[in-house]
Amino acid sequence: MLSYRHSYHAGNFADVLKHIVQVAIIEYLKKKDKPFTVHDTHAGAGSYAIASEHMQKTGEYQDGIAKLFGKRTGVGVIDQYVSLVEKLNPVGRLMDYPGSPQISASLLREQDVLQCTELHSTDFTLLKREFADDKRVQVLKDDAWHGLKALLPPRHRRGLVLIDPSYEMEADYNGVLPAVQMAMERFATATYAIWYPVLDRNRTESFIRRFVKAGIPNLLRVECCVRPDASGRGMTGTGMLIINPPYTLAQHMAQAMPLLKEALCDANGHTTVKMLTGENPQ
Numbered sequence: 001m002l003s004y005r006h007s008y009h010a011g012n013f014a015d016v017l018k019h020i021v022q023v024a025i026i027e028y029l030k031k032k033d034k035p036f037t038v039h040d041t042h043a044g045a046g047s048y049a050i051a052s053e054h055m056q057k058t059g060e061y062q063d064g065i066a067k068l069f070g071k072r073t074g075v076g077v078i079d080q081y082v083s084l085v086e087k088l089n090p091v092g093r094l095m096d097y098p099g100s101p102q103i104s105a106s107l108l109r110e111q112d113v114l115q116c117t118e119l120h121s122t123d124f125t126l127l128k129r130e131f132a133d134d135k136r137v138q139v140l141k142d143d144a145w146h147g148l149k150a151l152l153p154p155r156h157r158r159g160l161v162l163i164d165p166s167y168e169m170e171a172d173y174n175g176v177l178p179a180v181q182m183a184m185e186r187f188a189t190a191t192y193a194i195w196y197p198v199l200d201r202n203r204t205e206s207f208i209r210r211f212v213k214a215g216i217p218n219l220l221r222v223e224c225c226v227r228p229d230a231s232g233r234g235m236t237g238t239g240m241l242i243i244n245p246p247y248t249l250a251q252h253m254a255q256a257m258p259l260l261k262e263a264l265c266d267a268n269g270h271t272t273v274k275m276l277t278g279e280n281p282q
Contacts (some may be wrong), residue, residue: 005123006166010048011061011097013264014238016068016081017224018164018195019103020256021240021249023084024077025160025191026107028246035111037154038104039161039190041144041179043116045123046130047088048097061097063226063264069094073259077252100162101127101137108136113156116140117147145179152186161187164195173203177210180243191244198237201229211241212276220245222253223272226265239272250275 009015029036048055055061068082069089084106088098098106104114114137118124124141131137140147144165152161161183165172180192198204211219225237242249250273257271265271 005054005120006042006044006099007048007052007054008058009060010044010055010099011050011065012058013060013064013224013226014195014197014235015097016064016264017222017238017260018193018240019098019100020077020081020260021193021222021242021253022100022103022160022162023081023107024249024252025193025242025246026104027080028248029158029160029191030107030109032158034158035109035113035156037113037115037156037159037190038108039115039148039151039154039159039187040101040104041117041147041161041163042165043101043118043123043127043139044099045118045126046099046101047126048099050094050096055097061094065097066094067263073256073263075252075256075259077256078259100164102130104162105131105134105137110136112136113154114138115147115151115154117142117144117151119143145175145182148179148183148186152183154187157189159187159190161190161192162195163192167197167199173207176207177214180211180216181214184243189244191242191246194241194243196239196241197235198223198225198229198239199235204239208241208276215277216243217277218244219275219277220250220253221272221274221276222257224257224260224264224269225271226269228268228270237269241276 220242223239227236
C-alpha cells in the first residue's frame with residue numbers, strides 16, 4: 001500500500017520479533033563459507049531516526065527495542081540482535097533503529113548479496129541513498145510480488161526471503177501464499193520468513209491454515225502476543241511463519257520466548273513456538 005510508512009512503527013514489538021528471527025537465520029547461513037542471498041520484499045527506508053516526527057508521534061519503539069536496548073539476557077538470539085542495534089548506535093544511546101535491509105547489510109559478508117524491493121517513492125529514495133556505495137546491495141523500485149519474479153532465482157542457491165507486507169489491505173492476506181508458492185518454485189532451497197500481525201484471531205488462524213492446507217513443508221510458527229486477543233484493540237500480537245527454518249531455530253526461539261514475554265508482554269500476554277508441518281505434510 002503506497003500510503004503505508006513503516007517509520008511510524010519502527011522498533012515496535014513486532015519489529016523486535018521479526019528482526020530476532022532475521023538475525024538468527026542470517027547468522028546460521030554464515031556458518032558455511034558459500035555465499036547466500038537475502039531478498040527483502042517490503043524493504044522500507046532502511047533506517048529510522050528515533051527523534052523523527054513519525055516515531056515520536058506513535059512512540060511504539062518504547063514498547064519494543066527500548067525495553068531491550070543496553071541489556072543482556074543470556075539468550076543468544078536475543079543478545080545478537082540487541083548487540084547489532086547497539087553497534088549501529090555507537091553513541092551509546094538509542095538514536096536510530098535499523099530496518100531489515102540495514103540489519104541484513106550489517107551481517108552480510110563480502111561474498112553475500114542483498115536484494116531489496118520498495119514501491120513507496122520516498123522510502124525507495126532513502127533506501128537507494130543508504131546503499132549507494134554498497135555493491136552487495138541491489139535496490140529495485142517495484143511491487144513486492146513482481147520483484148520476486150524479477151529477482152528470483154538469485155545466482156546463489158542459499159538464502160533468506162523476508163516477506164512482511166503491511167496487511168492494511170485484504171489483498172495482502174490473500175497475496176502472500178500465492179507469492180510464496182511462486183517464489184519457492186524459483187528458489188526452493190531458501191528459508192522464507194513471513195511476518196504477520198495479530199489483529200483478529202480468526203483472521204490470523206485463517207491466514208495460517210492456508211499454508212498448512214497448501215502442504216507447505218517445514219513450517220515453523222513463532223508468535224508473541226503482548227496483550228490478550230481482542231479485535232478492535234489494534235495489533236495485540238505478532239508472528240512469523242518460517243519455511244525451511246534452520247534446524248536450530250525452533251529450539252533457540254523456544255529459549256527466547258520466556259525472556260521476550262517478560263520484557264514485552266503484559267500479565268496476560270502469551271507466546272507460541274510450534275512446528276506446523278514436517279518435511280512430508282499430509
